[in-house]
Amino acid sequence: MSETVLETRNLSRHFEGLAAVDGVSLSCRMREVHAVIGPNGAGKSTLVNLLSGDLRPSAGRVFLRGEEVTGFAPPRISHLGVGRSYQKTNVFLPFTVFENCRLAAQSRLGSSMRFFRPARRYRAVSEAAMRAIEQAGLHRQADKPVDTLSHGEQRQVEIAMALATEPSLLLLDEPLAGMGAEESLQIVELLKTLADDHAILLVEHDMDAVFALAGTLTVMVNGAVLESGEPEAVRASRAVQLAYLGDEHHE
Amino acid sequence: MSHRYQQIALLVAIALLLVFPLLGDRFYVQFVTRMLIMVVFASSLNLLVGYTGLVSLGHAAFFGIAGYIVALYSPEAHAAGFWSSLALSVGGAALLACLIGLLVLRTSGIFFIMATLAFAEMLFYLFHDTSIAGGSDGIYINERPILTIGGWVPIDLSNFVHFYYLVLAFAAAVILLLRVILQSPFGKVIVGIRVNEHRMRSIGFDTFRYKLVCFVIAGALAGLAGYLSAVQFGVVNPEMLGWHQSGSVLMMVILGGMGTLAGPVIGAFSLMMLEELFQSMTKHWQLLTGVVIVLVALYLPRGLAGLLPARPAGNGELPSAGSSASRSASSNTASTGGAPAGVQDRV
Ligand SMILES: Nc1ncnc2c1ncn2[C@@H]1O[C@H](COP(=O)(O)OP(=O)(O)OP(=O)(O)O)[C@@H](O)[C@H]1O
Ligand SMILES: [Mg+2]
Numbered sequence: 310m311s312e313t314v315l316e317t318r319n320l321s322r323h324f325e326g327l328a329a330v331d332g333v334s335l336s337c338r339m340r341e342v343h344a345v346i347g348p349n350g351a352g353k354s355t356l357v358n359l360l361s362g363d364l365r366p367s368a369g370r371v372f373l374r375g376e377e378v379t380g381f382a383p384p385r386i387s388h389l390g391v392g393r394s395y396q397k398t399n400v401f402l403p404f405t406v407f408e409n410c411r412l413a414a415q416s417r418l419g420s421s422m423r424f425f426r427p428a429r430r431y432r433a434v435s436e437a438a439m440r441a442i443e444q445a446g447l448h449r450q451a452d453k454p455v456d457t458l459s460h461g462e463q464r465q466v467e468i469a470m471a472l473a474t475e476p477s478l479l480l481l482d483e484p485l486a487g488m489g490a491e492e493s494l495q496i497v498e499l500l501k502t503l504a505d506d507h508a509i510l511l512v513e514h515d516m517d518a519v520f521a522l523a524g525t526l527t528v529m530v531n532g533a534v535l536e537s538g539e540p541e542a543v544r545a546s547r548a549v550q551l552a553y554l555g556d557e558h559h560e
Numbered sequence: 561m562s563h564r565y566q567q568i569a570l571l572v573a574i575a576l577l578l579v580f581p582l583l584g585d586r587f588y589v590q591f592v593t594r595m596l597i598m599v600v601f602a603s604s605l606n607l608l609v610g611y612t613g614l615v616s617l618g619h620a621a622f623f624g625i626a627g628y629i630v631a632l633y634s635p636e637a638h639a640a641g642f643w644s645s646l647a648l649s650v651g652g653a654a655l656l657a658c659l660i661g662l663l664v665l666r667t668s669g670i671f672f673i674m675a676t677l678a679f680a681e682m683l684f685y686l687f688h689d690t691s692i693a694g695g696s697d698g699i700y701i702n703e704r705p706i707l708t709i710g711g712w713v714p715i716d717l718s719n720f721v722h723f724y725y726l727v728l729a730f731a732a733a734v735i736l737l738l739r740v741i742l743q744s745p746f747g748k749v750i751v752g753i754r755v756n757e758h759r760m761r762s763i764g765f766d767t768f769r770y771k772l773v774c775f776v777i778a779g780a781l782a783g784l785a786g787y788l789s790a791v792q793f794g795v796v797n798p799e800m801l802g803w804h805q806s807g808s809v810l811m812m813v814i815l816g817g818m819g820t821l822a823g824p825v826i827g828a829f830s831l832m833m834l835e836e837l838f839q840s841m842t843k844h845w846q847l848l849t850g851v852v853i854v855l856v857a858l859y860l861p862r863g864l865a866g867l868l869p870a871r872p873a874g875n876g877e878l879p880s881a882g883s884s885a886s887r888s889a890s891s892n893t894a895s896t897g898g899a900p901a902g903v904q905d906r907v
Contacts, residue, residue, distance in 0.1 A: 361762060387764035399762075401755045412752050416764035421745040422773065428745045474763055 311339040312374065314478045314508035315360065320369035321532075322355055329355040331532035332369070337478065337525075342500065342509045344523035344540070346516075352532040353512040354396050357482045360510070361393045362386040373478070387416065392476030394467040396483045396512075402456040406447050406466055409455060410438035413473035438473050444503075445469035446495050461488040468496065478508045485515045497521055520544075528552075566868065577728055581721045590792070593724045595832050596731045597788045602812040602824035603734055604781035609810065610818030611742065612774050613754030614665075617673050617806050618680030619782055621660065622653040624801025625683065626783035627790035628693055629653075634701045642707035642717065649787040650780050657779020661772045680806055688798040698797025705791060717791060727788055734781055735821055741777070742821075750774050754819075815856055817863025826864045 315337040322330040330352045337343040345353050358364040360371060362383040370379045373389050381389075401409050414437035415421055415428065429435065442451050445465045450458060455466055464487050471479060481500075485493045497518050503509065504522070513519050519526065520540055527537040528549050536546045543549055581589045601623055608614040626649035633648055634640040664675040686692070693699045704717040707726075715722045741747050749770045752760045760767050790796045799805065808831070816827020834852060838845030860866050 363762065382766075383761045384764050384766040387762060393762060399756065399759050401752060401759065403755060408748075412748060412760075413763040415745055415748065418745060421749045421765065421770070423745045424741050424747075425744055427740075427743040428748045429743075431745065470759075470763060 311341070313338050314374055315510065316372040316375075317360070318370045318372075320356070320359055320371065321367050322352075322359055322364060323367045328532045330359060330366075333529070333532075333534055334369075335527055335534065335537060337508045337510050339477070339508050340504060340506070341524045342504050342511055342522045343525045343527065344511045344513060344519045345527045345529060346513065346519060347529035347535075351529040353529055354482055355532075356529070357393065357480050357510070357512060360386075360480055361391060387474060387476075390477040391480065392471035392474045392478070393480040394471045394482060394484055396486065398460075398463045398467055400455050400463065400466050400470060403454055405452050405454055406442060406458070406469070407438060407451045409466055410441050410469050410473040411435060413470045414438040414441070414475075416474055437475060441469045441473035444472055444499060446492070446499070461492045464488050465492065465496070468499075472503075476507070478510070479503065480510045482512045483514060484511070485513060485518055493518065581724050586720055589720055589724050591832075591836070593720070593727050593792060594789075595829050596724075596727045597785050597792065598809065598812060598828040598832060599731045599825050600727075600734050600788070601782055601785035601809050602816070602828045603738060603821070604778045604785065605809050606813045606818060606824045607738060607750075607774060607778045607781070609813055610820070610823065611747075611754060612750040612771060613757075614771065614775070615673050615810075616676040616778075617803065617810065618660075618676035618678070619778070619809055620801045620803070620805035621676075621680040621683050622657055622779040622782035623786035623789070623805065623809075624687075624796075624798075625656050626650060626653045626786035627796040627800050628687065628699075630705065630787050630790050631699045631701050631796040632693055634703065634705065636702060639703035639706040642705040645705045646784075646787055649790075650783045653783025653786065654776050654780035657776045657782075658772070661775035661779070665768060665771050665775060677803060677806070680801060681803060684798050684802050687801065693796070696798060698795055698800075701790060701794045701796070704794065723792065727792075730784060730788065734784070735825070739821055746770065746773070811853055815853060815863055817865030820863075820865045822868065823863050823865040830864060 313336050317336070318334050320330060320333045321328060333352075333356060335343065335345075345356065347353055355364065359366050362378075362381050362385065365380050370377055372378065373386075373391065376389075378386060378389065401412065404412070411428070411434060414434045415431070417437065418431065418434065439448075439451070442448055445468045447462065447465050447469055450462055455463055458466070464484065468481070468484055471481070484496060484500075488496065493515065500509065500511070500522055509522075511519070511522065523540045525538065526540040526543045528535045528543060530552050535552055536543050536549045577592075580592060584592070601619075604622075605616065605619045608616050608619070629649040629652045630640070630645045633645050660676070660679045664672055664679065667675050688696050707713060707715045707717060715726050717723050717726070742751070749760070749765055749767075752765070753767050753770060757767050786800065789800070812827035812831045813824055814827070815831055816825065817823030831849070835845065835849055838848040842848065856863065
């Protein structure tokens with residue numbers, strides 16, 4: 310069995326009385342896609358924010374490769390090999406696709422307290438950025454400012470930026486939301502490839518993608534884990550069908 | 561090719577500045593010297609406001625403290641050394657920026673503006689209400705510092721033409737330094753912070769450290785301007801670190817155009833020339849200055865520099881100013897004109 314990269318124990322986050330994430334324990338191994346699904350407001354994004362350091366947990370603990378990282382700030386989590394994408398596109402809109410990814414790759418220089426040599430002359434950084442751009446299928450858009458791209462392409466930039474930091478754990482919050490069918494297929498293929506040498510926590514509403522990719526499936530409802538395990542077993546679960554998947558079957 | 565015209569315009573401007581003291585009389589040479597000092601001061605503030613997105617209303621604190629340091633350091637009867645007094649003034653301003661930065665950079669937005677203002681005002685009252693340095697009257701620098709290189713005095717600071725060239729050299733050096741810094745990894749980080757600090761943190765940048773270093777660089781350069789200003793006038797008073805001074809330099813940056821290297825140069829020159837002109841016309845000159853600022857704010861969101869044709873990408877200029885309105889307005893020019901580094905970055 311491969312190494313456990315991410316583990317949470319009883320992770321919770323309250324917003325004034327509302328338990329957005331409520332006692333979630335899960336783990337994600339190397340070479341595994343762990344999909345998290347659930348209805349709107351189930352707490353999936355909040356969970357990702359707790360893992361990336363964007364939010365601090367109210368209770369519970371987070372471990373990366375066995376080391377406790379509970380409450381670490383985002384830059385520190387990022388340098389421990391965690392890359393994330395956002396559900397709501399969160400990039401540098403006036404910059405080109407290349408500059409978005411170059412900045413992300415530049416963070417791997419260790420320190421950017423470098424004042425004299427032009428940034429464009431750091432070849433390894435530019436190469437890492439181009440690799441990420443090609444992986445995300447954006448090479449034709451590399452020199453375009455992100456705010457001139459289509460919505461679907463901007464979603465690809467989200468993923469490219471996460472890849473440019475060369476993480477070992479990817480936290481992807483609805484990467485396919487807003488993408489066209491063709492782009493979606495392309496990204497699903499990319500995630501399959503990435504799963505060969507990454508641990509991936511995937512929040513996604515697209516069930517076809519989830520069942521094509523997930524090795525483990527967790528269903529969240531009202532902040533808590535309703536069911537977790539093998540995708541087929543979870544799909545078969547009575548509780549899940551009633552609480553969540555059921556909606557789709559009766560459409 | 562507008563780029564060509566701009567290069568020519570730049571060369572003409574440099575040539576004019578170089579020959580100007582040979583033609584102009586003392587009053588005008590000293591006036592242009594003052595404008596060049598303000599170019600250094602405004603450029604240092606632009607690094608914060610225009611590039612990093614940190615709107616400081618207390619930048620005169622660093623300008624003023626450097627002036628006070630050289631005044632207090634200068635002996636009564638004879639001249640201080642130029643290099644030692646300069647190093648102390650600039651170093652003192654940098655140290656103060658580090659201390660203030662450690663506190664104010666923990667806030668953001670309107671609280672940051674208030675905090676910078678509050679610290680500068682504290683400093684103002686420290687010098688105004690105590691007798692450390694002459695209270696509200698300020699103190700004089702009886703003898704200007706003396707610049708020696710191994711016993712030789714290449715530049716006489718009390719000669720207004722010599723001093724003009726010294727200030728011109730410093731102004732050019734500061735602009736070149738900023739240009740280099742803005743192309744560097746550090747420069748890319750601070751501009752990233754202005755555009756989206758949240759994402760900068762999530763891709764791994766501890767933005768506080770970069771903002772602090774940026775604040776210190778800006779403080780040190782403001783200190784350089786304050787030093788030159790104190791030496792030019794031979795007197796330092798609390799007005800030098802008051803909120804009027806902070807506001808005036810901020811207006812130069814906004815008037816000229818935030819987030820461009822040319823902006824503060826254009827802003828400093830035009831605001832000071834306008835003030836001079838209006839002062840000669842009416843007692844209510846501040847009213848006229850105010851009208852001009854309002855008009856520019858309304859109709860030229862990218863400042864006077866926005867009137868210049870956009871230059872090709874990769875030259876260190878940004879496509880847009882600090883405000884979000886101007887950012888979206890100029891974003892469509894980015895692909896043709898001043899796109900942020902990208903195309904050239906892949907060579
Ligand atoms: N910053 C916040 N302050 C207050 N409440 C919040 C905050 N963020 C999220 N919530 C609430 O927490 C709950 C979970 O939100 P979250 O965004 O995590 O859901 P989600 O599962 O990602 O939903 P979706 O599928 O719509 O993206 C919601 O009720 C939401 O309103
Ligand atoms: Mg969500």
